[in-house]
Amino acid sequence: MTKEMKFLFESKVALGVTNDEAQANSGSIEATITTWGAREGADGRRFNYQPEGFAQWADEFSKAGKPLPMYFQHNDQSMPVGEWTQFEFDDKGMTGKGRLYTNTTAGKDLYTIMKESPMLVGGVSVGAYADEYKMVDGDGNDAEPDNDEAYFQITKGGLAEVSIVMQPNNPECNVAKLEFFREDGTADLKLIEKALRDAGLSKKDATSASSKFNEILKSRQEVEEVINTPPSLSESDAGDEEAILEALAERELLKKLSTRIKD
Structure with a gap:
């Protein structure tokens, strides 16, 4: 079937909050926009999103270089509160990256509320x-349009905007915020430690590694500022640094450090 139409699809936010984050409000957001496969939302609507239906749009979006607007409660009659700059597909769904405009009143207020009360x-x-589009059954097979048990599947379409809302419809999706470094350039050890623990390290090892990581960063900054020459590390310090950098190079750990860890 061919028909131009617009519809809304809501998903759950899981935006973590720490006291230290309040000092580094860059507004960056990463979100699981939607999941693939047949599902029924809290409002009874049925969707079967598949990557093929959004592939052409995603390709055109990446080439255009123009961000997608971010609104609050789909209020597209007002100024955007932020923007989405990147969308990616994986085997589970579509993810997006963007930022809230924290230098505007609306963006800053929304950012603060999301941190203070994500629920x-x-x-x-x-x-x-x-x-x-077409109507399909739970297995993706064609179904009659008037079948109440059928799922709505986009075969060619895209996104007009993505909004921050108060009433989620898909608890499987989440939004995360990544800020491992504050505005002054110092590392947020709590977030780094949480990422390391989520990657499989014990609390003791994660605390030790994050502290050592911070020491290395500080030593590099101090040397750069004071004498502008490479640091002279002892054999043990060099070993510690190498071990940490190797750990950070692991695929799973880098994946955790590229997204905000859910609480």
Whole structure:
């Protein structure tokens, strides 16, 4: 079927908050925008999103270099509160990266509320459009349009905007915020330690590694500022540094450090 239409799809936010983050409000956001496969939302709507339906749009978006607007509660009659700059597909769903405009009143207020009460402002909602679509059953097979048990599947379409909302519809999706470094350039040890623990390290090892990591960063900064020459590390210090850098190079750990860890 071919039909131009716009619909909304909401998903759960899991935006972690720490006291230290309040000092580093860059507003960066990473989100699981939607998941692939047949599902029924809290409002009873049925969708079967598949990557093929959004592939052409995603390719055109990446080449255009123009961000997608981020609104609050789909209020597209107002100025955007932020922007989405990147979308990626994996075997589970679509993820997006962007930022809130924390230098504006609306963006800063929304950012603060999301940190203070993620259960109040607890979701993202996709304003999508379908140039072509079909109705399918739970296995993706064609179904009659008037079948109440059928799922709506976009075969060619895209996103018009993605909003921050108060009423989530898909608890499987989440938004994360990554800020391992504060505005002054210092490392946020709590976030680094949490990432290391989530990657499999014990609390003791994660605390030790994050502290050592911070010492290395400080030593490099001090040497650079004072004498502007490479640091002279002892054999043991060099070994510690090498071990930490090797650990950070692990694929799973880098993956954790590239996303905000859910609480």
